[in-house]
Amino acid sequence: MKAEDLKNSILQLAMEGKLVPQDHNDEPASVLLERIREEKEKLIKEKKIRRNNKESFIFRKNGHFYEKVGKKGEPVCIDEEIPFDIPDSWEWIRINTLREVYTGNSINKTEKETKFTGLTEGYNYIATKDVKFDNSIDYDNGVKIPKDLEKFRVAPKGSVLLCIEGGSAGRKIGILNQDVCFGNKLACFKTFNENNNFLFYYLQSPNFKEIFKSKKTGIIGGVGIAKLRNVLMPIPPLKEQKRIINKLHDLIPKINEYGIYKESFDILNSEFPDKLKSSILQEAIQGKLVPQDPNDEPASVLLERIKDEKERLIKEKKIKRNRNESFIYKKNGHFYEKIGKKGEPVCIDEEIPFEIPSSWQWCRLNTICTKITDGSHNPPPKKDFGIPVLSVKNINQNEIDFNSIYRFTDDEGFNKENPRTNICKGDIILGIVGSIGEVAIYKSDKKVIAQRSVAIIKTEIYNYFLASVFESILFKKYAKTYSKGTAQRGLYLKTLKEFLVPVPPLNEQKRIVSLLEDIFYLL
Template identity: 35%
Template sequence: MGSIGDWGAGATPAKGNSDYYGGNILWLRTGELNNGVVYDTEIKITEKALQECSLRLNKAGDVLIAMYGATIGKVAIAGNEMTSNQACCACTPFGVFNYYLFYYLMGSQMDFIKKGEGGAQPNISREKLISHLMPIPPLNEQYRIVKQIQKILPLIEMYSASQDTQDKLNAEINEKLKKSILQEAIQGKLVPQIEKEGTAQELLEQIKQEKQKLVKEGKLKKSALTDSVIFKGDDNKYWEKVGKGLRCIDDEIHFEIPASWQWVRIKDIFQINPKNIADDNCISAFIPMEKICATYGSEFSYDEVQWKTIKTGYTHFADGDVVFAKITPCFQNRKSVIFIGLPNGIGAGSTELKVMRPYGETINRWYLLYFLKSPYFIDEAQFKGTANQQRIITGYLENKFFPLPPKSEQDKIVEQIKQLASIMSR
C-alpha cells in the first residue's frame, strides 16, 4: 500500500498550551472516524500548533485509518482539510481512486485487527500499513467497482435494518405469545362457550357451601361469608353490592367476559395465607425464594426440615396451595407455582410469598396459576417501597377482580393451554 499513496500519521499538540487550541484547523481523533466522510471535528487547533508540532495537514479526499486501540481499522474520508492525532494515519493516494482505497480498507478491517500488537493498546503501525499487500485493478475498473458498491450499500443497510427488526421480533415473539395466550384464556376467548356446562353463579354457590362448612368446623371466621355481589345492571354498567351498600365499578372492569362467567373479588373465593398446624417433629418442606423457578409453568424444589424450625417467621403453605412472589422483580418474572408433593403435605418459606387456597375443588389450580401469570394480573399491579425492594400494595391481591368461569370451562382452558406446551415452555 506504500506504493499507491503518501502515508503519514498525525500528532497531539501539548495539552497545556492554550496557544495550540481554539483555532480553526480541524483536528481529528480516531473516535471520530465514521466509515464515511468526516466534514468536522470536535476540537480545532491553531496555525501555531500546526507549525510547531510537526502535524501533517491532510487534504480533502485523503483516506484516514485508525492504527491504535479499540478503533483499530476504522476508516473515513476527509471531507475538508484537517489534521489528526497520532493514532490516525492518512493517505493521499496517487494512481488509485480514493474511494476504492477507502472501501478496500473498510473491507480489510479484520485483517488489520489481526495484525495489531501491543496487548491493552494494539496497534498496526505505519510500517505495517505501507507493507500490506493490496490488489489494484485498472483505474476505470476501480470506478466501476466503487459505483457498484455505492449502489449496493443502501440495500445492505435496508436489509440489515429489516434483519434487526426480524431478530428483535423473533427474540420477543415467544414471550408475547405466552402473554397473549394467557390473556385470551382469562377473557374467555381461548375455548368455545357451551351453555350446558353451567354457570359461574352455580360455582359460587358451591364455594359458599364450602365456606359455611369451614365456619361450622371453626376453621374459618364468620366474616368470610360476607361476599360482594357483582352484576351488570339495566344501564349496562357493572355494580357491586356488599351488604346494603351499592356502588358502580364500571371503571374498574377492564374487559368483558362471557355471560356464563362471573366477576368476583379474590378474597371472596380463596383463603389468603392460611396457617398450618403440625407436630414440631413433622418433616416438612422449606422453600426460600430461590427454590421457586421463574417460568410460565410450575417448578420448585425444597429442603426437608422439621416443622418446629420453620413454623414461625415464615409463610405457611400446603399441598394444593398456589403461591406467587409479591416482591419485585420476582413478581414480574412470574415466580408462581402450585405446591404438590410436599413432605407430609406441608411447608413454609419466604415471607415474600402470597398463598392462595381454593375452597374445596371449586377452582382448577392451574387456571388460577395461569391467571397469576397473565398480563392482567402482572402488568396492573401497584407497588410500594424503595426502588430495589418494592412489593405489591396491601389489598392488591385480595381486592383484585377475578374472572371466574364454570369449573368445566376452567378445565378446558387449562387443557388447551397445556396443548400449547411447545410455546409455553420455551
C-alpha cells in the same frame, strides 16, 4: 445470515478478485505500481517527501512471491505471509507503498477549549469520537485548527482515516470530504490515487481485521504506525478497482438495508411467541377463546359454593373469617361492590377492565381463595442440604425447578415456618417480589417452605385457570401499577388480594385451560 457476515463475505470476495470479472484489456497492477514509484521519485527530488530506504518491492517468480527491501536488500520468499490467491493481473504490496501512513496530533482538553473552540476559520479537527461506526465523519464539532499552525498534520480530502487505538481500534473508518487536522489515535492513509475507496473497503475486510487484531498490543489495545505500514494489501488493476468499487457501492447500501430489516425481523421473531401467548391469554380471560355452553353451571353458583365452603372451614377453625369480604354484583348494567356485612354498595364500573360473558363473574382474588400468604420474611438459617426453601428464582417456565434451589433448611426450620405457609400439591406459587407474575402450580409431594419473594395461593376455582390469569396482561398491568419499591419492586399481599379476577363457569375454566395447553404446546 447476519448483515455483517454477508458484508464480510462480499468484501472478502472483492479482495480476492472474485466479485467482478477480470478484463484482459486492463492495464495490469504492476504498471500502476511502476507509475507510483515514478511519482514518488519525482516528489523526493522536489523535496516534498523523504526517501524510504526500506521501500518494499514484491514480485512473483516461478510461482512464488518474493520481497526485496531497499536497494541493497536480498529477495526473500514471503509465501507464508500471503493470505490468499489473487488473479495474475493483481499484485501484493505493503500499504506504505501507496504513499504515506501517519497519525495526527493530540490536544489536551484545556487547550482545545481555550484555543481551538469557537473559531470561524481553520481546519476542522477530527477526533476518534467524530468518526462513526457507520463510516460517516462529524466535521461540525466546534473545534478548528488555524491553517498557519504548521505543527499540526493535515489529512487531505479523499484520504482515509482509521482509528488505531482504544475500544474502537480497527472498527471506525471513514473517507474525508475535506482537508482536516486529526487526533493522534487516528491514522491517515494518504495515497497517489484520487479514489481511495478500494483502500477504504480493504480496511474493512475480514483479512485486514484479522491482521489488525493480531498486531494489537497494550492495555487499551492499539496498532502502531510502523506495523500498519507493513501490512500486506492486494492491488488490482486501476480499472478493475473502479469496477469493484462500483459493485460495492451498489451492494453495501442494500446489505445495510437488509441488516435493518433482518434486525427488526429477528426482534419480531423472538418476541412473537410471547406476544402471541399474551394475546391468546387475554382472549381466554375475556371469554373469547372457547364458546360458552348454556348448560354450564354459571360462575355465580360456583362462587356461592365457595362461600359455603369458606363458612365450613371457618367453623372448623381452619381459616379465619374475613370481616371485609367482597361481594361484587351487576345491577342495571353497572357493577357494584359491597364490603363486609355492613358495607354500602359502591359502583366500581371504573375498575372493571373489560366486558365478560353473562355467565361469568368478577370477584376479588381473596373471594375465591382460602389461603393467600407469602414466604418467610425471616427465613431460618441456611443449610447446604435438607428441606428446600423456594424463591421466585426457582420458577422456570411455569414449573418449580428444584435443581436451581440453593437454600435449604432442617426439620426445626421447617416446623417453624410450615404452619403458616403449608405448601401442598395444587397450590399456586406466584412471584410477588422481583420477577412479579412468575407462576407455577406446585406438583410435588416434597416438603418445602418459601421465601417472601413468592406468594402461596390455595384457590377454590380451577388452579390452572387462575395461574393463566396471573400470566395475562391483566395481571401484569395490575402488578406494574400497584407494586412498590425502587431497587426491587414488590406486590403487597393486601394489594394482591384485591386483584379483580374474571371467573368463568368451572367447566368453561377447564375447557379454556385445555385449549391453552394445546396452543402453547405448538408455540
